Amino acid sequence: MYKHVGRIKTNQRKVIVAYRTVPGEPENCIVVTTENLMAEEHDALMKLVESDGGQNEDVFANAMARARLPDGRIILAGFHVTGKMQKVPTDLVEMTPDRSTVINLTDLNKMIADQRGVSVEDLADIDAGNQTQVSEMATVSDMPIVEDAVPSTDGAVIDDAALAAQYRSQADTMFKEAKRLREQAEELVPTKKKKSVAESA
DSSP states (O other): OTEEEEEEETTTTTEEEEEEEEEETEEEEEEEEEGGOOHOOOOOOOHHSSHHHHHHHHSSHHHHHHOTTTTTTTTTHHHHHHHOOEEEEGGEEEEEEEEEEEEHHHHHHHHHHHTTOOOOHHHHHHEEEEEEEOOTTTHHSSSSSSSGGGOOOOOSOOHHHHHHHHHHHHHHHHHHHHHHHHHHHHHHOOOOOOHHHHHHO
């Protein structure tokens, strides 16, 4: 059984819940849609989810702020900058800690708030106060809500504009990574330049 694992109710796309609530917006949460990740990003995130460090955190973003991707980037900052994190209404997220359990995130937040003897609004503030070294919270609060998480004609979680922005961001990231790897390769074994006809003559 794993915490932080869920899916979008309208299309069953798997997500990892980074923030169960957002301060001032207890009806919204921040998720990472796993199918939008590159293979190495996905593996790093799932390894973190399954780790003791990930499971011991009530706010998974705390664990994301400590762990790194294979390329050295902090997971939370890396996903935030590249548009991998989305703000969606909590009632559109179903938590699936195991194959036989499904609970709506809105209901889960209410249960946790009741257990602590506070309101869901207070819970959002408490969770924010319990975050350690999570500078992204100030900016995720300003994220637009992904309206297409509400059933759309094609069942998509994000609209075409947001998806295009994600693709461009991913392309930029991959371009920079390719450039970095090429520079490292050149340092190890410089490319031999072919002699021109004039030089060989």
